[in-house]
Amino acid sequence: MAYTVIPLQIDEHRDALRRLWRDNSYDPETNVYAAERFDWLYRDTGASHAQTWLAVESESQRVIGCGSVFRSNRSFRGQIVSAGVPAVFFVDREHRLAGAALGIQRAVLGGGCRSGLDVFVGKPNRSARAICDRVGYRPVGDLQEWVRVVWGDDSLSASPRAADYGDEIVTAADDRFDRLWDRAKAHYLMAAEKTAAFLNWRYAGFKENYRFYCLVRQDDRRLVGYIVFYAMSDGAVITDLLCEDPSGPALDNLLLGFCPRMQGGGHVWVSLLCTGMPSFEGQLEQVGFRRGKHRVALLVYVNPDAGAAFRHEMLDKNNWFIFAGEMDVLLSDEVWRDRSDRRNVLGDAVASAS
Known part of the structure; x- marks a missing residue:
């Protein structure tokens, strides 16, 4: 044909x-x-x-x-x-x-x-x-699944540190997200451009209800970090994340603040898939995330007109920090509940509690 x-x-x-x-x-x-x-x-x-x-x-x-x-x-x-x-x-x-x-x-x-x-x-x-x-x-490598079981975990009740941080969940990004991006981007070798305008274009206002979990300082209410997530039937999927620093106390409190929020919402687990930054993966382990069974290949195509040095950098796994959720457009039918269609549509997202 x-x-x-x-x-x-x-x-x-x-x-x-x-x-x-x-x-x-x-x-x-x-x-x-x-x-x-x-x-x-x-x-x-x-x-x-x-x-x-x-x-x-x-x-x-x-x-x-x-x-x-x-x-x-x-x-x-x-x-x-x-x-x-x-x-x-x-x-x-x-x-x-x-x-x-x-x-x-x-x-x-x-x-x-x-x-x-x-x-x-x-x-x-x-x-x-x-x-x-x-x-x-x-x-260039694999996106590794990470899972944190939150159901029945009493150790989560004291997070984040209430003396230093507060938290909130919002449905759209505002100018605080722009200021955080301006402060944080220099601390990451690579990160997706996370302006408020892009985040709202990408995630806000859809029926699957992407939301932003926000960690703020108690003294000046400055946005320290956020997690973009959506809910499945018994768990929450982290789609994207940005923190002032890619490791350290603020990231600890962001993750450990998010998990009890999901626990309080009746979820059993929290999951994400990402690649890059061993320090970030190490901190996931420190706060109780464990490697899941899913690994997804990450592929890169470089513009043929690019120089050799740029091509080499883009094909080096160590230069990437990316979440699988950044690339998801079609979600599974567990999220996009279409009762009129009985086909099992897996979509782009993968999550498991085992």
């Missing part, structure tokens, strides 16, 4: 995209969670937020696949690196052994590079991994 790959024109292709979603995961016409993410991903098809490419079967002119990338810049060694995260890669089943998938991913990478992206970072599922390898992604 022959295919052409074209950029999305949402007014022209909306119905075709909806069918792709319905046939390959969730139906955005009946699932409110999918409908919100559909509008979020495709409402801005310019280089500022997200780009999407479609595969069209030449004979029938039917749209049979799609792939997107959204911008999530990184702060690296004090400089902003333009970075993209691939998302929502669908190809109809009868076309998966042909060239459509390769064509989509090559178009996503080519279009992203032309719009100024320096690097792409993703965590493909098993079926997409071979495609990513063929178009030039390179493995």
